[in-house]
Amino acid sequence: MTLQATAPAPAAVRAETTDSAPRPAAGVAGRVLGALAGALVVLWAVATLTFFLLRLIPGDPVLLILGTSGSPSAAVVAATRAAFGLDQPVLVQYLHFLAGAAHGDFGISYQLKVPVTQVIGEQLLATVQLVILAVVLAWALSLAITVPTAGRRPLVERTARTVEIVLASLPQFWIGIMLLVVLAIGLGWFPVAGGDGLAGLFLPALTLAIPIAGFLSQVMRESFETALKQPFVTSARARGAGEARVRLGHALRHALLPGVTLTGWAVGSLFSGAVVVEVIFARPGIGRVLLSAVLSRDIPVVLGVVVVIAAVYVVVNAIVDILYPIIDPRLASR
């Protein structure tokens, strides 16, 4: 995220230096390269941190692979240890993991005994679809709440604010169940579990979208209202612009800025929030993969999923960083 307050010079000095000529833009290519390099560093750190965190699990990982039933012979233990490369020094294991991860290879699942990449690959698309629809729904909901109500009469506004706080406070594991009970089981509008295409996707996506919409509306309303109070809005009205033009043509663009920033963060958390929704709606997806891996301490799968989600997070935020100056041209010339 880019919203950090860093301005070391004293206030008075800053005021005097701001009039200086804007420097030529660093160039889109340079920005993209910079963002990608930063993203790779973060990703490496995430992978490393997770790798060593998971080394802290008490007990012998071989026993996790072989399961708790019966007591395997020493030969089997040794063979398994060698097969999973666990007989080598930690550092070698780490380098081996890094080299593999760089090629998209996260090793073999302890439980499923198939390559982690395959496990994730089979399930990723379902979660991606879910998250994309959730983001779209969250934006639609929050625009519908914010744009018509921001800066209106106190009663309208207070009501809208309350709605936003309630939406943001609703836990996904509860609204998911309630939506399922009312809309799928009670009214039969949607399939109860699974379901193909959009119909099956809608309720889970809505479940994910509702709290995000609450957060999104809150930040967008704040900037929307700030923008509406600015003199440039009065200027627009004074040249004859109507309410719709003022809201959509002027204030909305200012409200998009924090909304986009928040979305970058939300996409990441939606991937891990998908765990809950995929369990409730009995959907396939990497959330379920992660949960069963957590429950069975399937280390390579946990590592793989963490790196994939972190990669999504980092890439989406890099894209947000690159796109930001397009929405706010002031940043491009700075």
Added chain:
Amino acid sequence: MSTLLHVENLSISFPRGGTPTAPVVRDVSFSLESGRALAIVGESGSGKSVIARSLVGLSGDTAAVSADRLEVLGRDARAHTQRDWRALRGKDIGFVLQDALVSLDPLRRVGDELEEALIVHGVRGRAERRARVIEALTAAGVPEPQLRMRQRAGELSGGLRQRALIAQALVLEPRIIIADEPTTALDATVQAQIIALLGELKGRGQGLIVISHDLAVVSSLADDVLVLRHGEVVEYGPARDVLTDPQHPYTRQLIDAVPTAAAKGQRLCGGADDEPRPARRHADAAGRVAPALEARGLCKSYRGPDRVTRPVVRDVSFTLRAGTTLGIVGESGSGKSTTAWLALGLTDADAGEVLLDGEPWSALPERDRRGRRQRIQVVYQDPLSSFDPRLSVAGILDDAVRSGESLPTAERQVRVGELLDAVGLPRSVADRRPLTLSGGQRQRVAIARALAPKPEVIVLDEPVSALDVSIQAQVLDLLADLQERFGLSYLFISHDLGVVYHVSDDVIVLKDGRIVESGTADDIFFDPQHDYTRALLAAVPELPHPAAPIPVTR
């Protein structure tokens, strides 16, 4: 000549939840003819901006507007719906707000902003609209309009920005232009240009209403002046009469409060009948030992966000004689605030040194400076941000007293009370938070804090720039009294030449970080040697003052 606007007994209030409240504007009447300019003048809270907005139907949903007559271009506007107003806005009445940096959408190109007025009012054809945008920018004196229309307000200089904002109001050639504080926050030279531009509009037969807090600024432009106070008309008539022969004591007070050449060395807040009395003797340098503060060859550069190093202060030297005031004048970007910071030792100079009372000051390590910081204090333009938000006025002053000397609690309380007395604040203020005080009161608290450690020198960084004229006058009088009483030396920084002349014994003029001229206040103001000083002086708005045979400029 035709009547463009006719307003009789306009009253505006903002009822809350159905209960009527006291009107913020009461029984205001005026009219505007084509080719003439009406200035509506008042201090903050006088209701002047509310009137301006009500003339375009923008006083807000909660406003209750009533009038016996409210005619715009001969039509009764009292029953206008928002739709009716929208048809008027931009087309018949152009509206210019203060500071284009915030009055033009910072995310949109200047050209798109101008074009919006044309789109809204149904002008078809992109090429046609573009042509008219360029025409309007040209009329407002914006050079290279094709280039400028593709830029955003933030990319333009202050003057160009304000011209673009005026162009935005001109694009449909409305017959009435309302300008709300059109020159506030602009440098003096730019301010003069904008006033001249507005004068040209008048010459083209448009009617102009200028809203301002500054009598002097509008005096050269206005044909008629309406003075407002607490929402009521104090005085209304031809500009010449109102400015030179004010009938109402409040108008008189406003005029007196403007620091001019004639008022130098006198109090600004006398009653109308009071004999002007000297606030202080001009200090004499003879017989004094070391200068209170001395700067030798100060240089300072800052590295911008683009990693280019720019000199902000270049080879600045000055001497502040003990017990006197040295004024530093400059426009924005001149390096005057950085100079103040260097003098205070809050920023280290790249080269040069500062002596405090003849002893090394800037050359000392911070650790050694700390024990002597009590001797040089500072008052900021925005006092509120310099107060710890957790503290009450008493807490703020107590902190400052403790920095000077260690006293038992009871004695510190006495000192806090004395300080409040010294700056003319009631003791009841002690328990309040600065946030709940008025701007003038906050500045008095800031001055009291600066006095607390018993300093010899006080650096005053634009101390009155954010204040209304009458409050400014009170604060300037207070500073003069305190200087007399405690023998203080002031380093007074301001962009306002009138204020600087009024308070200063010596003056230096800064431009782009360099001293272009220095000397006694009288030398600088009556015999300027440098072109820049002359340009600055020429730009100072002049108030035709009955008691001022010698204007500040010649």
Added chain:
Amino acid sequence: MNALLVTPPSNTDTREATAVARPARLRVPALQPGIVLAAAFALLLLAALVAPGLIAPADPYAVDPANAFQPPGPAHLFGTDQSGRDEFSRILWGARQSLWVGVLATAIGVLGGLVLGLVAGLGGKIADAVTSRFIDVLFAFPGLLLALVLIVVLGRGIGPTAVAVGIGSIPGYARILRGQVLQVQQSGYVEASRALGWSPARRLVATVIPNTMRPLLAMVTLGIGQAVVWASALGFLGLGAEPPTAEWGTMLADGRSYIQVAWWIAFFPGLVITLTALSATAIGRHLQTRFEPKGDR
């Protein structure tokens, strides 16, 4: 979700402060009905936390198969579950688990966030660069991810849940506190205390740290609500308390199996979690506006 991240930025309207001598009115919000309800609910929770036995009408663990699946009514306010246990009593007793986890997790999160935030904000350029990068890395474990990874290491249970949720919330607190430290350090009043000749240590103790801590109470309140939701999510996923224990998330997960026959078993725990989050948000926001009135700074 991290409510702390989306707290509306304090509206720094500098023009209000500098332009005119208008006496700024302190906008302290009046006690609205919402905040009163939130406070009442918080008091109820507190009572349940301290002495659930006094309020709860029944033993939360008393199995009574004859009374299973009783709908809400006078005998059982929130109905009974599949084993005939009184839901209302279980929810009251569950407050102990869920709230303690929330409080403990918030304490861990705030402490960790304080350490990182202060090191970044006060430690100088290099410390700031390193710490900020570290916070960025923690942020790349979005949402529940960091907590889930920690559960793998720590194992299931109430204690691990609190630790996992707490550590998972560190980056959010750290970023806010770092920003707060930087903002305070660059403020006019810290500069003013320098001009008074205060030593760096005195400035730190008397001005920088207390002003950094100013929003802490509101942050903690908001944070507890969030931590309760996170902890319940882990409970719902079967990573929290072991089955017989009354814990809201676990109860909700239990009720899911019977949702078609007895909706109330899942409904009421979820409602209470939502109301907890809601009242924490309402109280937190109220504290925010009360201690940081607009126009401040």
